[in-house]
Amino acid sequence: MPIENIPEKYLKNSTKSPDLFVYDFKMTSDVLKSKVNLGMNMFSFLQIGKKQVHFAGTAVAVNKEQSLLLKKGNWLWTELLDKEEIYYCKLFFFSEKVLREFLEKHGANEQQVNDDIPYFIIGNDAYISSYINSLSTISEAPKVFMENLLSVKFEELMLYLLHKYGQKFQSYLYSLVAKETSPFRKIVESKIHSNLKLGEIAFLCNMSLSTFKRHFIEEYKVSPGKWLQDKRLQKAKETLEQGSLRPSDIYLDFGYNNLSNFSIAFKNKFGISPRDI
Structure with a gap:
Protein backbone atom coordinates (compact mmCIF):
# COMPACT_ATOMS: atom_id res chain seq x y z
CA MET A 1 0.00 0.00 0.00
CA ALA A 178 9.48 18.68 22.52
CA LYS A 179 12.27 16.65 20.99
CA GLU A 180 10.70 13.46 19.69
CA THR A 181 11.77 10.07 20.98
CA SER A 182 10.63 6.77 19.55
CA PRO A 183 12.43 3.85 21.20
CA PHE A 184 12.37 0.80 18.96
CA ARG A 185 11.58 -1.70 21.73
CA LYS A 186 8.74 0.40 23.07
CA ILE A 187 6.98 0.47 19.70
CA VAL A 188 7.52 -3.22 18.98
CA GLU A 189 6.44 -4.44 22.41
CA SER A 190 3.32 -2.30 22.43
CA LYS A 191 2.18 -4.12 19.26
CA ILE A 192 2.70 -7.68 20.53
CA HIS A 193 -1.01 -8.27 21.02
CA SER A 194 -2.29 -6.31 18.04
CA ASN A 195 -3.18 -7.85 14.69
CA LEU A 196 -0.81 -5.55 12.78
CA LYS A 197 1.44 -7.10 10.16
CA LEU A 198 5.23 -6.76 10.23
CA GLY A 199 5.19 -4.23 7.41
CA GLU A 200 2.73 -2.07 9.34
CA ILE A 201 4.82 -2.21 12.53
CA ALA A 202 7.93 -1.36 10.48
CA PHE A 203 6.09 1.68 9.07
CA LEU A 204 5.22 2.88 12.59
CA CYS A 205 8.94 2.57 13.42
CA ASN A 206 9.66 4.74 10.35
CA MET A 207 11.66 1.92 8.74
CA SER A 208 11.51 -0.16 5.60
CA LEU A 209 10.60 -3.79 6.23
CA SER A 210 14.13 -5.00 5.48
CA THR A 211 15.70 -2.41 7.83
CA PHE A 212 13.14 -3.27 10.50
CA LYS A 213 13.94 -7.00 10.28
CA ARG A 214 17.69 -6.37 10.46
CA HIS A 215 17.32 -4.01 13.42
CA PHE A 216 14.95 -6.42 15.17
CA ILE A 217 17.40 -9.34 14.95
CA GLU A 218 20.18 -7.11 16.31
CA GLU A 219 17.92 -6.13 19.23
CA TYR A 220 16.20 -9.44 20.06
CA LYS A 221 18.53 -12.11 18.54
CA VAL A 222 15.58 -13.81 16.82
CA SER A 223 13.48 -13.10 13.72
CA PRO A 224 10.52 -10.75 14.27
CA GLY A 225 8.03 -13.23 12.82
CA LYS A 226 9.05 -15.99 15.25
CA TRP A 227 9.22 -13.62 18.22
CA LEU A 228 5.81 -12.04 17.58
CA GLN A 229 4.17 -15.40 16.92
CA ASP A 230 5.45 -16.83 20.22
CA LYS A 231 4.33 -13.77 22.20
CA ARG A 232 0.90 -13.67 20.57
CA LEU A 233 0.28 -17.40 21.00
CA GLN A 234 1.21 -17.17 24.66
CA LYS A 235 -1.27 -14.33 25.12
CA ALA A 236 -3.91 -16.27 23.18
CA LYS A 237 -3.42 -19.23 25.53
CA GLU A 238 -3.82 -16.98 28.57
CA THR A 239 -6.98 -15.50 27.04
CA LEU A 240 -8.52 -18.93 26.38
CA GLU A 241 -7.64 -20.11 29.90
CA GLN A 242 -9.91 -17.38 31.29
CA GLY A 243 -12.80 -19.41 29.87
CA SER A 244 -15.02 -16.67 28.47
CA LEU A 245 -13.87 -16.78 24.82
CA ARG A 246 -13.52 -19.51 22.20
CA PRO A 247 -10.74 -19.90 19.59
CA SER A 248 -13.15 -18.66 16.91
CA ASP A 249 -13.63 -15.45 18.91
CA ILE A 250 -9.95 -14.50 19.14
CA TYR A 251 -7.88 -15.76 16.19
CA LEU A 252 -8.25 -12.51 14.21
CA ASP A 253 -7.10 -10.47 17.21
CA PHE A 254 -3.80 -12.34 17.26
CA GLY A 255 -2.90 -11.87 13.61
CA TYR A 256 -4.33 -15.02 11.98
CA ASN A 257 -6.51 -14.84 8.88
CA ASN A 258 -8.40 -18.04 9.65
CA LEU A 259 -9.11 -20.39 12.52
CA SER A 260 -7.32 -23.33 10.92
CA ASN A 261 -3.93 -21.58 10.74
CA PHE A 262 -4.34 -20.39 14.32
CA SER A 263 -5.15 -23.90 15.54
CA ILE A 264 -2.15 -25.44 13.75
CA ALA A 265 0.29 -22.84 15.11
CA PHE A 266 -1.19 -23.17 18.60
CA LYS A 267 -0.87 -26.97 18.60
CA ASN A 268 2.70 -26.81 17.26
CA LYS A 269 3.70 -24.56 20.15
CA PHE A 270 1.75 -26.06 23.06
CA GLY A 271 1.07 -29.64 21.92
CA ILE A 272 -2.70 -29.32 22.31
CA SER A 273 -5.53 -27.84 20.27
CA PRO A 274 -6.85 -24.43 21.39
CA ARG A 275 -10.28 -26.10 21.66
CA ASP A 276 -8.89 -28.27 24.48
CA ILE A 277 -7.93 -25.32 26.70
Whole structure:
Protein backbone atom coordinates (compact mmCIF):
# COMPACT_ATOMS: atom_id res chain seq x y z
CA MET A 1 0.00 0.00 0.00
CA PRO A 2 1.49 3.41 -0.97
CA ILE A 3 2.26 6.01 1.69
CA GLU A 4 0.09 9.13 1.58
CA ASN A 5 1.82 12.41 2.40
CA ILE A 6 -0.69 14.66 4.14
CA PRO A 7 -1.46 17.56 3.88
CA GLU A 8 0.73 17.76 0.75
CA LYS A 9 -1.73 15.69 -1.31
CA TYR A 10 -4.52 18.17 -0.48
CA LEU A 11 -2.56 21.29 -1.42
CA LYS A 12 -3.29 22.30 -4.99
CA ASN A 13 -0.77 24.34 -6.94
CA SER A 14 1.35 24.99 -3.87
CA THR A 15 5.06 24.35 -3.47
CA LYS A 16 5.07 25.26 0.22
CA SER A 17 2.77 24.13 3.02
CA PRO A 18 0.95 27.03 4.70
CA ASP A 19 1.20 27.39 8.48
CA LEU A 20 -2.58 26.87 8.78
CA PHE A 21 -4.75 24.86 6.42
CA VAL A 22 -8.33 23.50 6.51
CA TYR A 23 -9.51 20.61 4.35
CA ASP A 24 -12.86 18.84 4.05
CA PHE A 25 -12.24 15.10 3.75
CA LYS A 26 -15.04 12.93 2.39
CA MET A 27 -15.21 9.34 1.15
CA THR A 28 -17.84 6.76 0.29
CA SER A 29 -16.02 3.50 1.08
CA ASP A 30 -14.13 2.10 4.06
CA VAL A 31 -10.34 2.52 4.24
CA LEU A 32 -8.38 0.01 6.36
CA LYS A 33 -4.95 0.79 7.80
CA SER A 34 -3.85 3.29 5.18
CA LYS A 35 -0.25 4.46 5.67
CA VAL A 36 -0.11 8.19 6.31
CA ASN A 37 2.91 10.42 6.73
CA LEU A 38 1.42 13.38 8.56
CA GLY A 39 3.67 16.36 7.89
CA MET A 40 1.89 18.79 10.25
CA ASN A 41 0.06 18.49 13.54
CA MET A 42 -3.66 18.21 12.84
CA PHE A 43 -7.13 18.49 14.35
CA SER A 44 -9.52 15.87 12.97
CA PHE A 45 -13.11 16.95 13.54
CA LEU A 46 -15.02 13.77 12.73
CA GLN A 47 -18.64 14.45 11.78
CA ILE A 48 -19.86 11.26 10.10
CA GLY A 49 -18.29 7.82 10.49
CA LYS A 50 -15.72 6.12 12.74
CA LYS A 51 -11.95 6.46 12.89
CA GLN A 52 -9.12 4.38 14.36
CA VAL A 53 -5.48 5.41 14.26
CA HIS A 54 -2.20 3.71 15.22
CA PHE A 55 0.95 5.66 16.01
CA ALA A 56 4.19 4.11 17.27
CA GLY A 57 3.28 2.56 20.62
CA THR A 58 -0.42 3.35 20.83
CA ALA A 59 -3.82 3.35 19.10
CA VAL A 60 -7.14 5.16 19.57
CA ALA A 61 -10.64 4.89 18.11
CA VAL A 62 -13.27 7.66 18.00
CA ASN A 63 -16.72 8.31 16.58
CA LYS A 64 -18.53 11.53 15.72
CA GLU A 65 -18.95 12.36 19.42
CA GLN A 66 -15.22 13.04 19.64
CA SER A 67 -12.48 14.85 17.75
CA LEU A 68 -8.74 14.20 17.76
CA LEU A 69 -5.63 16.32 17.86
CA LEU A 70 -2.83 14.27 16.26
CA LYS A 71 0.91 14.92 16.28
CA LYS A 72 2.85 14.81 13.03
CA GLY A 73 4.56 11.55 12.07
CA ASN A 74 3.74 8.13 10.63
CA TRP A 75 0.23 6.86 11.28
CA LEU A 76 -1.97 3.96 10.21
CA TRP A 77 -5.51 5.23 9.62
CA THR A 78 -8.69 3.16 9.49
CA GLU A 79 -11.76 5.17 8.46
CA LEU A 80 -15.17 3.50 8.42
CA LEU A 81 -18.57 4.54 7.19
CA ASP A 82 -21.32 4.44 9.79
CA LYS A 83 -25.01 4.04 8.94
CA GLU A 84 -24.73 6.79 6.37
CA GLU A 85 -23.10 6.12 3.01
CA ILE A 86 -20.40 8.75 3.48
CA TYR A 87 -17.47 9.45 5.80
CA TYR A 88 -16.82 13.10 6.54
CA CYS A 89 -14.34 14.96 8.72
CA LYS A 90 -12.91 18.45 8.70
CA LEU A 91 -9.11 18.56 9.04
CA PHE A 92 -7.33 21.60 10.49
CA PHE A 93 -3.53 21.50 10.03
CA PHE A 94 -1.11 23.76 11.90
CA SER A 95 2.66 24.14 11.80
CA GLU A 96 5.06 23.90 14.71
CA LYS A 97 5.84 27.57 14.11
CA VAL A 98 2.32 28.79 14.91
CA LEU A 99 2.11 26.44 17.89
CA ARG A 100 5.34 27.83 19.35
CA GLU A 101 4.07 31.37 18.83
CA PHE A 102 0.85 30.48 20.65
CA LEU A 103 2.72 28.91 23.58
CA GLU A 104 5.04 31.90 23.86
CA LYS A 105 1.99 34.15 24.06
CA HIS A 106 -0.34 32.07 26.23
CA GLY A 107 1.57 29.15 27.75
CA ALA A 108 3.09 28.94 31.21
CA ASN A 109 6.77 28.23 31.66
CA GLU A 110 7.86 25.23 29.61
CA GLN A 111 7.79 22.09 31.70
CA GLN A 112 8.76 18.44 31.62
CA VAL A 113 6.25 16.69 29.40
CA ASN A 114 5.10 13.15 28.83
CA ASP A 115 5.41 12.56 25.08
CA ASP A 116 4.11 8.98 25.24
CA ILE A 117 0.62 9.90 23.98
CA PRO A 118 0.64 11.27 20.42
CA TYR A 119 -3.06 12.19 20.40
CA PHE A 120 -5.50 14.24 22.48
CA ILE A 121 -9.22 13.36 22.51
CA ILE A 122 -11.64 16.28 22.43
CA GLY A 123 -15.30 15.93 23.35
CA ASN A 124 -17.57 17.43 20.68
CA ASP A 125 -19.59 19.80 22.85
CA ALA A 126 -21.81 22.67 21.66
CA TYR A 127 -18.81 24.99 21.26
CA ILE A 128 -16.90 22.52 19.05
CA SER A 129 -19.98 21.99 16.87
CA SER A 130 -20.37 25.74 16.43
CA TYR A 131 -16.64 26.10 15.78
CA ILE A 132 -16.69 23.47 13.03
CA ASN A 133 -19.57 25.32 11.35
CA SER A 134 -17.61 28.57 11.54
CA LEU A 135 -14.68 26.93 9.73
CA SER A 136 -17.04 26.03 6.92
CA THR A 137 -18.24 29.61 6.74
CA ILE A 138 -14.80 31.22 6.49
CA SER A 139 -13.78 28.78 3.75
CA GLU A 140 -15.91 30.94 1.48
CA ALA A 141 -13.97 34.09 2.36
CA PRO A 142 -11.63 35.72 -0.18
CA LYS A 143 -8.22 34.06 -0.26
CA VAL A 144 -6.47 37.31 0.64
CA PHE A 145 -8.18 37.25 4.08
CA MET A 146 -7.93 33.52 4.68
CA GLU A 147 -4.53 33.45 6.41
CA ASN A 148 -5.51 36.08 8.97
CA LEU A 149 -8.92 34.52 9.56
CA LEU A 150 -7.42 31.07 10.18
CA SER A 151 -4.88 32.59 12.56
CA VAL A 152 -7.71 34.08 14.62
CA LYS A 153 -9.70 30.80 14.51
CA PHE A 154 -6.64 28.78 15.58
CA GLU A 155 -6.00 31.01 18.59
CA GLU A 156 -9.70 30.93 19.51
CA LEU A 157 -9.80 27.12 19.46
CA MET A 158 -6.58 26.70 21.44
CA LEU A 159 -7.68 29.16 24.12
CA TYR A 160 -11.00 27.33 24.48
CA LEU A 161 -9.30 23.94 24.84
CA LEU A 162 -6.84 25.36 27.38
CA HIS A 163 -9.81 26.64 29.36
CA LYS A 164 -11.68 23.32 29.07
CA TYR A 165 -8.84 20.86 29.70
CA GLY A 166 -6.34 23.00 31.61
CA GLN A 167 -2.93 21.62 32.53
CA LYS A 168 -3.52 18.32 30.71
CA PHE A 169 -3.96 20.07 27.36
CA GLN A 170 -1.10 22.49 27.95
CA SER A 171 1.27 19.60 28.71
CA TYR A 172 0.15 17.89 25.52
CA LEU A 173 0.87 21.03 23.48
CA TYR A 174 4.39 21.23 24.90
CA SER A 175 4.90 17.57 23.98
CA LEU A 176 4.26 18.50 20.34
CA VAL A 177 7.25 20.83 20.30
CA ALA A 178 9.48 18.68 22.52
CA LYS A 179 12.27 16.65 20.99
CA GLU A 180 10.70 13.46 19.69
CA THR A 181 11.77 10.07 20.98
CA SER A 182 10.63 6.77 19.55
CA PRO A 183 12.43 3.85 21.20
CA PHE A 184 12.37 0.80 18.96
CA ARG A 185 11.58 -1.70 21.73
CA LYS A 186 8.74 0.40 23.07
CA ILE A 187 6.98 0.47 19.70
CA VAL A 188 7.52 -3.22 18.98
CA GLU A 189 6.44 -4.44 22.41
CA SER A 190 3.32 -2.30 22.43
CA LYS A 191 2.18 -4.12 19.26
CA ILE A 192 2.70 -7.68 20.53
CA HIS A 193 -1.01 -8.27 21.02
CA SER A 194 -2.29 -6.31 18.04
CA ASN A 195 -3.18 -7.85 14.69
CA LEU A 196 -0.81 -5.55 12.78
CA LYS A 197 1.44 -7.10 10.16
CA LEU A 198 5.23 -6.76 10.23
CA GLY A 199 5.19 -4.23 7.41
CA GLU A 200 2.73 -2.07 9.34
CA ILE A 201 4.82 -2.21 12.53
CA ALA A 202 7.93 -1.36 10.48
CA PHE A 203 6.09 1.68 9.07
CA LEU A 204 5.22 2.88 12.59
CA CYS A 205 8.94 2.57 13.42
CA ASN A 206 9.66 4.74 10.35
CA MET A 207 11.66 1.92 8.74
CA SER A 208 11.51 -0.16 5.60
CA LEU A 209 10.60 -3.79 6.23
CA SER A 210 14.13 -5.00 5.48
CA THR A 211 15.70 -2.41 7.83
CA PHE A 212 13.14 -3.27 10.50
CA LYS A 213 13.94 -7.00 10.28
CA ARG A 214 17.69 -6.37 10.46
CA HIS A 215 17.32 -4.01 13.42
CA PHE A 216 14.95 -6.42 15.17
CA ILE A 217 17.40 -9.34 14.95
CA GLU A 218 20.18 -7.11 16.31
CA GLU A 219 17.92 -6.13 19.23
CA TYR A 220 16.20 -9.44 20.06
CA LYS A 221 18.53 -12.11 18.54
CA VAL A 222 15.58 -13.81 16.82
CA SER A 223 13.48 -13.10 13.72
CA PRO A 224 10.52 -10.75 14.27
CA GLY A 225 8.03 -13.23 12.82
CA LYS A 226 9.05 -15.99 15.25
CA TRP A 227 9.22 -13.62 18.22
CA LEU A 228 5.81 -12.04 17.58
CA GLN A 229 4.17 -15.40 16.92
CA ASP A 230 5.45 -16.83 20.22
CA LYS A 231 4.33 -13.77 22.20
CA ARG A 232 0.90 -13.67 20.57
CA LEU A 233 0.28 -17.40 21.00
CA GLN A 234 1.21 -17.17 24.66
CA LYS A 235 -1.27 -14.33 25.12
CA ALA A 236 -3.91 -16.27 23.18
CA LYS A 237 -3.42 -19.23 25.53
CA GLU A 238 -3.82 -16.98 28.57
CA THR A 239 -6.98 -15.50 27.04
CA LEU A 240 -8.52 -18.93 26.38
CA GLU A 241 -7.64 -20.11 29.90
CA GLN A 242 -9.91 -17.38 31.29
CA GLY A 243 -12.80 -19.41 29.87
CA SER A 244 -15.02 -16.67 28.47
CA LEU A 245 -13.87 -16.78 24.82
CA ARG A 246 -13.52 -19.51 22.20
CA PRO A 247 -10.74 -19.90 19.59
CA SER A 248 -13.15 -18.66 16.91
CA ASP A 249 -13.63 -15.45 18.91
CA ILE A 250 -9.95 -14.50 19.14
CA TYR A 251 -7.88 -15.76 16.19
CA LEU A 252 -8.25 -12.51 14.21
CA ASP A 253 -7.10 -10.47 17.21
CA PHE A 254 -3.80 -12.34 17.26
CA GLY A 255 -2.90 -11.87 13.61
CA TYR A 256 -4.33 -15.02 11.98
CA ASN A 257 -6.51 -14.84 8.88
CA ASN A 258 -8.40 -18.04 9.65
CA LEU A 259 -9.11 -20.39 12.52
CA SER A 260 -7.32 -23.33 10.92
CA ASN A 261 -3.93 -21.58 10.74
CA PHE A 262 -4.34 -20.39 14.32
CA SER A 263 -5.15 -23.90 15.54
CA ILE A 264 -2.15 -25.44 13.75
CA ALA A 265 0.29 -22.84 15.11
CA PHE A 266 -1.19 -23.17 18.60
CA LYS A 267 -0.87 -26.97 18.60
CA ASN A 268 2.70 -26.81 17.26
CA LYS A 269 3.70 -24.56 20.15
CA PHE A 270 1.75 -26.06 23.06
CA GLY A 271 1.07 -29.64 21.92
CA ILE A 272 -2.70 -29.32 22.31
CA SER A 273 -5.53 -27.84 20.27
CA PRO A 274 -6.85 -24.43 21.39
CA ARG A 275 -10.28 -26.10 21.66
CA ASP A 276 -8.89 -28.27 24.48
CA ILE A 277 -7.93 -25.32 26.70
